Each structure stands twice: as structure tokens, then as C-alpha cells.
Amino acid sequence: MTYVGIDACSKGWIAVAMAANGIAQAHFLSTIAMVASVVPDARVIAIDIPIGFPTTGHREADLSARAVLGARRSSLFLKVSFTRLLGAPANHSKKTWAGMVERREALDQAGIVLDHLTPDAARFAAVDDMFDAAVLAWTARRIHDGAAESFPATPEVGTDGRVIAIWA
Numbered sequence: 001m002t003y004v005g006i007d008a009c010s011k012g013w014i015a016v017a018m019a020a021n022g023i024a025q026a027h028f029l030s031t032i033a034m035v036a037s038v039v040p041d042a043r044v045i046a047i048d049i050p051i052g053f054p055t056t057g058h059r060e061a062d063l064s065a066r067a068v069l070g071a072r073r074s075s076l077f078l079k080v081s082f083t084r085l086l087g088a089p090a091n092h093s094k095k096t097w098a099g100m101v102e103r104r105e106a107l108d109q110a111g112i113v114l115d116h117l118t119p120d121a122a123r124f125a126a127v128d129d130m131f132d133a134a135v136l137a138w139t140a141r142r143i144h145d146g147a148a149e150s151f152p153a154t155p156e157v158g159t160d161g162r163v164i165a166i167w168a
Helices: 032-038 060-069 076-086 097-109 119-124 127-145
Strands: 002-009 012-019 023-029 042-047 113-117 150-157 163-167
Touching (some): 002 127, 012 119, 012 127, 023 032, 023 119, 023 127, 042 127, 060 150, 060 163, 076 097, 076 127, 097 113, 097 127, 127 163
Antiparallel strands (some): 012 023, 150 163
């Protein structure tokens, strides 16, 4: 059983595939469709990409996530996931050394070790892309296990009929 987190990077996508035992492997995907062949046993895939438009106004998912995050709130899905992993909002920006250390330690404590990278993943992923994909894999496992929270608690339905929610 594998849980996958996917984040955009400079040349495509970084997918962190995490086995049930926490061992993670990172892959570079030139297209998002490649995930099916690279991780054929994926049970849940979490992707940091906004989907769906509300029928009116702002997405409730965004408003609900912002209420939890306070000042730091640019990439809501990732920020809410890291907030849940850390137990509180991150103390440092992910673009700083302190922020990188903070996130790496949290992932390590959760048993997510990012030492297994394909050569292309190592070459194309920025540090924050790798950590973002890893926390999404953690979130995918939480979704599978029924431990993830939905923001908002009752997701809205978009104009295309799809459910709009941020999960963490």
C-alpha cells in the first residue's frame, strides 16, 4: 500500500511515494499522468493544486484553512498539512534554512525519510518542493486512515459538481 504526495517543480512534478512503513521514494514526473505508471499501487494521491470553483464568492475551503493558519497562508493545502504535522503553524518560512530544518525534523519524526530519490527527482526538485510532496504523502496516508480533517468540515460543491475541500 502506497500513499503519494505530488507538488509542482521547475520541470514538471515531484511525487513522493510513501509505503505503509514510512519508507519514501521520490520520483520526477514530466507529466502528472506518469504517476499511474511510476506508482501503480497508489491507494491515495494528494496533489497541491486548486480545483473547483464555488457557485458564488470565495471557496469555503480557502476561508476555513486561512482561519487556522493566521499570518502565513500562501499555499493553503501545504500550510494546513504542515500545521497538523508540526502541531502548530511553522515558525519559519519554508524558503529559509530554519524553515527547512523545521520541516525536515517534523517529517523525520513522522517516520518519513527522504533518502531514496531518483536521479531526476534529486536534480529537478527544490528542497521545498520535496518537503511539500512529502507532507502531501503524509496527508494521503491520513486520508486513507480516516484521520485527515476537511476544510471546511462540510465541503462545498463546485460549479462542476465536484467536492471542494482542503484535506490535512
